[in-house]
Amino acid sequence: MTVVLIFCGVLLVTGAVLVLVRLQRGPTMLDRTIALDAFTAILIGAFVLIAVATRRRDIVPILAVLSLVGFVGSVTIARFAAVEPEGEGRILTREEVAALERERLAAEDAELAASDDEHHGGPAQGEVTG
Amino acid sequence: MSTLLDVLAAACLVAGSGLALAAGVGLLRFPDLLARSHAATKPQVLGVLLMLAGLGFWLRSGPVTSVLVLIGLFQMVTAPVAAHLVTRAGYRTGKVTSESLAVDELTQDLRSALHKEGESER
Numbered sequence: 001m002t003v004v005l006i007f008c009g010v011l012l013v014t015g016a017v018l019v020l021v022r023l024q025r026g027p028t029m030l031d032r033t034i035a036l037d038a039f040t041a042i043l044i045g046a047f048v049l050i051a052v053a054t055r056r057r058d059i060v061p062i063l064a065v066l067s068l069v070g071f072v073g074s075v076t077i078a079r080f081a082a083v084e085p086e087g088e089g090r091i092l093t094r095e096e097v098a099a100l101e102r103e104r105l106a107a108e109d110a111e112l113a114a115s116d117d118e119h120h121g122g123p124a125q126g127e128v129t130g
Numbered sequence: 131m132s133t134l135l136d137v138l139a140a141a142c143l144v145a146g147s148g149l150a151l152a153a154g155v156g157l158l159r160f161p162d163l164l165a166r167s168h169a170a171t172k173p174q175v176l177g178v179l180l181m182l183a184g185l186g187f188w189l190r191s192g193p194v195t196s197v198l199v200l201i202g203l204f205q206m207v208t209a210p211v212a213a214h215l216v217t218r219a220g221y222r223t224g225k226v227t228s229e230s231l232a233v234d235e236l237t238q239d240l241r242s243a244l245h246k247e248g249e250s251e252r
Contacts, residue, residue: 001136001140004140004143004144005143007144007147008143008144008146008147009147011144011147011148011150011151012147012150012151014151014154015147015150015151015152015153015154015155015173016150016154017154018151018154018155018157018158019153019154019157019170021158022154022157022158022166028163028220028225030163030216030217030219030220030223030225031163031166033216034157034163034166034167034170034213034216035157035166035170037170037171037174037209037212037213037216038153038154038157038169038170038171038173038174040174041150041153041173041174041177041178041209042150042153042154042173044178044181044205045146045147045150045173045177045178045181048143048146048181048182048184048185049143049147049181051185051189052139052143052184052185052188055188055189057189057191057194060185060194060197060198060201061197063182063198063201064197064200064201064204067178067201067204067205067208068204068208070208070212071208071209071211071212074212074215074216075211075212075215077216078212078215078216078218078219079215079219081219081220081222081223082223083223083224
């Protein structure tokens with residue numbers, strides 16, 4: 001039985017790693033949701049393997065909880081799914097984030113230079129009374 | 131008898147784990163949302179049921195088996211709901227292209243419904 005358990009564990013871990021790769025790549029939020037659902041199913045399988053290996057019966061309630069609660073997240077995400085612009089769901093690389101940040105700072109500087117500096121702490125103008 | 135049940139449990143566990151691996155490969159290689167959903171729902175129902183059957187054959191105790199049957203029923207109720215809602219959201223946000231489908235009755239029905247509505251307004 002030990003050989004069978006190790007073989008099953010290898011299959012499950014390989015499947016889980018492939019699912020995680022899909023979870024990272026996306027391309028849309030709904031693809032990630034589907035991958036998350038599959039991951040929950042694989043998690044149930046892993047708990048079954050632990051229960052078989054140790055002959056523990058107290059793991060069985062964990063399976064019930066996982067099978068009942070596992071779908072709540074994906075239903076919530078599906079409820080609030082919106083049209084995403086092309087490429088929006090991708091995780092940006094470090095260089096892309098740096099380029100975006102430079103662009104934002106340049107835009108801020110341009111805006112500051114364009115606005116007149118008269119009302120930003122210049123000397124008092126006109127007659128000062130009191 | 132007990133050896134037979136042990137072998138049956140091992141076979142169920144191996145089959146369930148194999149479905150998990152198949153889901154991983156399918157999720158990674160299939161091109162669009164509906165195909166990936168098809169691959170991902172295999173271990174959610176059949177895979178989990180096989181693993182639970184394996185655990186039941188291995189532990190061979192009445193109370194545990196009844197709870198395992200209940201878990202299988204929960205999984206058969208919740209997994210289709212989640213898959214249906216996710217693919218429905220995908221269709222509504224335009225992630226399903228009609229050209230990649232062999233049969234697309236929903237788009238046809240929506241078109242004919244819109245057509246009828248337009249006629250009745252005239």
